[in-house]
Amino acid sequence: MASSLTKASPSAAHEKTFLGHPVGLATLFMTEMWERFSYYGMRALLVLYLVSGGADAATGSQGGGLAFTAATATAIYSVYVAMVYLMAMPGGWFGDRVWGARKTVAIAGGVIMAGHVSLALPGQIAFFVGLLLVALGSGLLKANISTMVGHLYKGLDDSRRDSGFTIFYIGINVGAFAAPLVIGTIGETVNWHLGFLLAAIGMGVGLVIYLLAARTLNPESSVVPNPLSPAERKAVILKALAVLAVIAVFYGAVAVAGMFTIKWALYPITIAGLIIPVAVLVRIKRDKDLSAGEQSRMSAYIWFFVAAAVFWMIYDQGGSTLSLFGDKNSERSLFGWEVPTVIFQALNPLFVVALAPVFAALWVVLARRNREPSTIVKFSGALVLVGFSFFLFAIPLNQTAGNDTKVTMWWLVLIFLVQTVAELCLSPVGLSVTTKMAPQKYASQMMGVWFLAVTAGDCVTGLLGLADVKLDGVGVILFQAAAAVIAGLAIYMYRKKVDALMGDMK
Template identity: 65%
Template sequence: MASSLTKDSTGTAGTERTFLGQPRGLANLFMTEMWERYSFYGMRALLVLYLAAGVKDGGLGFDTATAVAIYSVYNAMVYLLALPGGWFGDRVWGARKTVAVSGTIIMVGHFLLAVPATASFFIGLAFIAAGSGLLKANISTMVGHLYPDKNDPRRDGGFTVFYMGINLGAFLAPLTIGLVGQKVNWHLGFAMAGVGMALGLVFYFMGFRHLAPESNMVPAPLSPAERTAVIRKAAIWAVVAAVAYAVVGMTGSLSIDWVLWPLTILGLALPAWYLVRVKRDPELSQVERSRMSAYVWFFVAAAVFWGIYDQTGSTLSLFADKNTDLSIFGWEFPASYFQSLNPLYVMALAPVFAWLWVALSRRGKEPSTLAKFSNGLVLVGLSFFVMMLAQAAAAGGVKVTPLWLAAVYLLQTVGELTLSPVGLSLTTKLAPEKYASQMMGVWFLAVTAGDSVIALLQLMGAPTDTEWWFASQGALAVLAGVAIYMFRKKVQPHMGGVH
């Protein structure tokens, strides 16, 4: 990760310090995101297991369906709140300040989880969701700011390097936080996540001078009248929610479902509403509107993908804990260790994909973005067909080999590398100028929509421990991938010169 000297665009010796051939600021954003993801994925590796663990084992004792629903709704809210997070970056603080504030909120949230009390646990989850939403859209936007030319050939590679930072943190987290949380104490594991976020903030503040000046600007600042109106509306909605829940509480019928159902419905309705709102904005140019029409295809494809992929921390984690042989050569490892497989695969394969896209581009043979998305959907669908077979093999309480999950994660990782970093880069290319940071929030709303569908199925009582659960979703993903590929020539002309 050492920096190196490079030459400027004129061919003369330059003094610009680079990071793996990329702008120097990418190194600090890499480290910040790595430690933030360490805290996020470390906590997430424990979350559904802690929720489902019995009270005598130090957990909260929820049934499987409720634990998966809570996990899915929490994950959906993390990405849902990326939308107002992007709005804060565009209209209130600018991307750089928003990331600084959000990292602090995340750190506080993890330390609240470390307190052995149910109330502080759920308050901590709310803090982490809010902070992660503020951070995610803006730190990805700052990566985009490092490449003023939207067709800079380094751009996709830069996002792939950034993505490797995410996965380095995600790889280390279950091996350390997961081990301590499951084998020593749940709350000590959560505290380790807070320390990780603190380290991320240190690297972030150290790298301010290497970030693009654009990251410190507020693209469309609120007027005093707009600021007053926003505060008034927020206060009104807060009062309405408080009164509604107070009334329900006085009737004695308040339960976790009163939180899960509204948030699930919000996670499905808001993405659709916001896409329509942006596309119909009269201030957008004709080219920007056309690009938004194309973007809808990518959004739907990503929602299907993430709805399946994000079950690695819920249904697959519970399968690992209950149905998988967790011993190798007599050594028993925690179920959370499986959460390190995906980032391990990414770190091994991401450089290969970064090189592959550049090499194919030079030869004029790089697949279109639509073709990459199609491949991602087919692969994630195939992974759930493998899970269908694993679930069948585990019938009757049989403990199956860990190789089943290893194969599932490998298929999902290859699919992820054809879809996720490319989708991040594409969003910065297709985003209307007015919605630069907010469109990163819209990209993350695809995760919200996918996770909300899974939460909805759980709230309606769909069983997750059957072959049908995995087969039906696998078939949906494969069909969606085929459809995307078949209609690629109709979508490409709407992308306004972006490729």
């Protein structure tokens, strides 16, 4: 007999819960699910659309794209993903100092929807404006909605906390699984821009759910923890206008000189994506307002940040390097049906939805027996596994190098499976440890810092693409695989030091 998703809490007979958690988790679950539906549907199409009509598109693929080379398309994809996560930092700042988390998420939903509508319009200008809006809106939303999940729990030592973030993570992956099947398939096989329009509709559904069910959220989510004073607000506006003026003058001069190319836009963003995370970590670490315990936990957090950056450098190539390889070099016939390339982007979320409950239960069982691996051990294992996935990738790459050979699509299935197991050891655990270790002064902003690890990792890939490095070269893939495994082993060797720095926040 099926049970209701909302039921009486053991501690309060009249309190509704969602799978044993505060009912507000259901609201955030559904909001994030639809936002991820829109985001991952668009992302599944992005690289294929960018190369469509060009020399690097697969034979027989739909035309009508922007005809970029594979290297440039991968760079654009990587920089775009990096921007989404880079914008999480100012998104967290807005939540902390201007609107509060709840209002920031509502505004973000509208901006994302407008971005997808712009992507649905023809022309390069509308396309890049759409990417910018989606990146901006996603950044505003990501840091704040994850912080709101943390607000649902009464204390940092609530035993449901890690499990709650894992359930929230399932919501992310339900949306991510459905997106390639609906948005991706229609975009790749019918019309690119129709796919982008469906992404806008998905975000609209998520926004409506969020606004109608906002009463289920913790009132703390509406509070602005550290509001700007009038003088600070004026200073921020003036600085923002000055920066925009400098950018406008610089790129105006480049355009007038006839020197502008796509790389003029991508290189500064990519370099900034590497510098900003370091600068932010240094600024927070040197803040004299932090207590000794907060300082110690920030020192430990840097280890997690570096590990996550290496992880995402490899993992996020699933939508670029792996996708382009699957499009051109994989045999995708299944019972006489030619599987669209975008369908492979549904593998990771499918595996997450299937395996996340297993991992959530496993951590609880091990914790009861005092045998649960520490967070740093989980991170170490994730790095070794994601490195192993690229060692696997090197095998079919070597078989197809320099010839027209096609390999079975089951290689891609295996690679995505290994990467998913690695992700489940790192990503939901990383979200949870960030909320636990964040200094009170930087509550929402620290979630933005966590997402900057994705920015740093993707910017490394972006720089390689801008330098026209052959990212699907066997040597490059093996180098990345070895770097991840070595990093994982190095972190494991220093696990006791990191655990000591974390104090009671393990």
